[in-house]
Amino acid sequence: MAAEEPATRKEEPGEWLRVADSSALSEKDRLHLQVKGRYISILRHGQVLHCLDSICYHTGGPLALGDIEDVNGERCIRCPWHDYSVRLVDGAKPYQSMKFDPVTRKLSPDGWKYTQNTQRTHEVMSRAGDSPEGGIWVRLSSGGKFESDQFAYNASAAKNVTS
Ligand code: FES
Numbered sequence: 438m439a440a441e442e443p444a445t446r447k448e449e450p451g452e453w454l455r456v457a458d459s460s461a462l463s464e465k466d467r468l469h470l471q472v473k474g475r476y477i478s479i480l481r482h483g484q485v486l487h488c489l490d491s492i493c494y495h496t497g498g499p500l501a502l503g504d505i506e507d508v509n510g511e512r513c514i515r516c517p518w519h520d521y522s523v524r525l526v527d528g529a530k531p532y533q534s535m536k537f538d539p540v541t542r543k544l545s546p547d548g549w550k551y552t553q554n555t556q557r558t559h560e561v562m563s564r565a566g567d568s569p570e571g572g573i574w575v576r577l578s579s580g581g582k583f584e585s586d587q588f589a590y591n592a593s594a595a596k597n598v599t600s
Pocket of ligand 1: 493494495496497498499500516517518519520521
């Protein structure tokens with residue numbers, strides 16, 4: 438088991454890494470991996486691959502084991518611990534906001550909004566074939582600061598995802 442590492446560890450940006458054979462997602466729809474120390478999950482939904490930090494930004498729950506559902510027409514994954522959803526394409530959390538009218542002094546719905554820099558997502562692609570160029574490839578995101586970074590190298594939290 439890997440030792441815990443500080444969440445401030447940086448990946449080399451722009452480096453594509455081969456993480457699995459292309460057949461790895463043919464029978465199941467999720468892969469949970471440790472890449473350069475970071476716990477990430479690759480999810481296949483239909484023909485589309487998504488990659489995001491495995492551990493939930495909220496309090497370290499097993500986000501990557503959650504159900505996939507549509508929220509406001511967006512494909513999201515719902516964390517089993519507290520039911521927070523994040524959008525698969527960018528890790529943003531959808532929420533319904535309210536606005537206050539200072540004239541009527543009433544609150545009213547203000548539509549769906551999305552948080553920023555919440556669950557970090559990563560680029561992923563699959564190349565057919567068994568050659569060294571084939572397989573599932575990931576390019577880790579490292580720019581900015583995301584809330585999920587605090588748990589990204591936490592081996593204890595990752596146990597909830599990988600075991
Ligand atoms: Fe609370 Fe995921 S740990 S919603």
